[in-house]
Amino acid sequence: MESRLLRVDLTKRELKSEVIPHSVFEKWIGGSGINNWIMWEHFLTHDINCDPRGPDNIFVFGVGPLAGTGAGSGIKGRITFKSPCYNMFGDSAGGGKFPYAVRFTAFEYIAITGKADRPVYLHICNDEVALVDASHLWGKDTKQTHQLLQAELGSYPSKAHTLTISQAGENQVGIASVVSDALRIHARCGGGAVLGSKNLKAIAVQGNGGLPVKMPDEMLAWSDDFRQKIDENEAVYGFKRRGTLGAVEMYQHIGSHFWRNNQGNMFRGDDVTSSDNWVKKYQKYSEVCSSDCFIACDSKYKIKGDESEAAAKYVGETFRRPEYLTTGSAAGALDVRDWSEVGHWGKITNDYGIDNQDLSCSISFLMELKQRDLISRKDVVDLFGREQSLEWGNMDDIENCVESVVFKKDLFGELFCDGPYLGALRYSERQGKNFMKYAIYGKGGASFTEEMRPFPTWMNNMAVASRGADHLKGIGLIEKFQRQDLSKIYFDGRTEAADLSTPELKGATTALVENQVALLNSYGVCMFHWMLDPAGYTPQEYYGKAYAAATGIDRAPEELMRDGERICNLEKAINSRIGMRREHDTICERWMWEPTDEGMYPGSVAANVFEEVLDEYYDWRGWERQTGLQTREKLESLDLGDVAEVLAEDGALAS
């Protein structure tokens, strides 16, 4: 297994091709693992405490070795960089056809540094690469940019697929995202601001080359088996129909939504409380987001206008079905009660290329201050330069807030361009009042708009995730779905990981699942195939066989789990070098101290178990409890002695 890395120095306008040798895959698997390695190596020669919006930051795109092989497990591309909004390790996955198309060029990895002296886009056509003037694209949103590039580049040797930023990225809004083919968003951590700071408007790829599969017969056999397992599971058909919106009913039943800035955990109203309403009124047809997926959970909607009073505002609007978290941010955080408005929210945040989790938590923070009369009418005018009701669910106000941030056009946009945590800190300082008890965050990052408090593993994930509050890095399905069968498999017959009534094994579960997710992200596959669990909840075993077929690297499951652990430890080391310690592994006051008062698990609060779970997490990681830092012994056991040396030099290794 070898791969090609395209290095782009925008300052010097240099484009270089490098080979990533087999030995790197043996250590870092591919995808996010190799992205992390490229980032780590970069910051050995550049200041890791650089301004994330400066030329010394690096932006890496990578696609894993299973992508495009016919495995059928979906494809995710990954972007990796130092986050401008959270000032720590940052990365984000995205589906769509862009990552698939990249695999049919000569490159699987792209590393971008420096800053162009004027707006440009990067064009890759098989093995030919060029930086092209993008002045005509500047000021365009992601959809407009994608359409202009497709028209400009024609359809030979293939239609162009794009990764673009909008005006939010151009304005270096810290929560600006990067969007694949104008449809699938790499939302988290502000990759759009990094590209904007580099004057790089887009990456466009066209390719019709082949891609290497080391053992094609084995890959086909694996793929056939995988498809059969998926077809046998009726739950997959339900997922095809509703996608992640199927979670609406479950979360409504148990009380796991994030309502009104997480003052509650149930949606309100007759419409958004049922995914059936969405399917019946708006859904048109199902489709795959990326080629090489056997599930096809995506779908398109079209608003006719007569579905509801609100829908009349959006006649003719068509886009992709909102995912659960887009719904959680609108129907939950902002209390929007009409499905057409939820769809519209998803579309505008995608077109503007901005993270709707950060954005909704920023807006809902402000709406709660208004609800509690903690800010006056004059304060609102001060923030927006005009009157705004800031009433829950008011879509006109919400759209104004979006544009405030995207264009940094007023004080609200300036204060909250880096998400709710920094926004709340800045606003508290400006007003001379402490509003932080109303800011919802973990480790300085915006919450995913789901209720965390009844679920200790999820709360721990929010505190320790390498990219700030995050459930994907250590997604706690064993706990949330109470999968005792899986708890027994991973913890020697013990069931506590699936038992909501005890903190036992919750930190351990975070560590375990972080390692598994690191593997999946390094293979370059979609997590939903794994979450639906058609082939066993064990990425190190079943998926490991596909990885072997693709790369020729045939490793035992325990070795693959060690590889996942190594990848997690490198993300941790990057953050330790930046200065992050145990005190940064924390969550907001509401989760810590305010008990839930609705849903099936009332009275849930983090404070009772938080420190115990965190200690257990560090113990299972082999990190030092007091500081949260890695130990030399642990790093050397993962063949990361060189990393330990760097950390020791920086004073970032446990003593």
Added chain:
Amino acid sequence: MITVQVCFKSHFKELAGTSEDSFELEKGNMKELASKICGKYGKKMQAMLMDPENQSLNDRGTMFVNSKGLRVSIEDHLDDGEQVTFLVGIAGG
């Protein structure tokens, strides 16, 4: 003989064609309830509800909870008047 209330959500509701039902059980356990639901609603419901490999409940992509919010398994005893809700188990996105 006990009576158990059943709630179907999202894909379960689509397969059953109703959001609620009730069943009278003699043995009063989840195995009996699952068998009656499959018998009444047919093969697709059976494929959703049961794991064909080991005749336990299908844990993959599903969630079945009692009125206390606790996941039920095939061997669980059910009380008279208990409510079991059948949900799609997915998160995030």
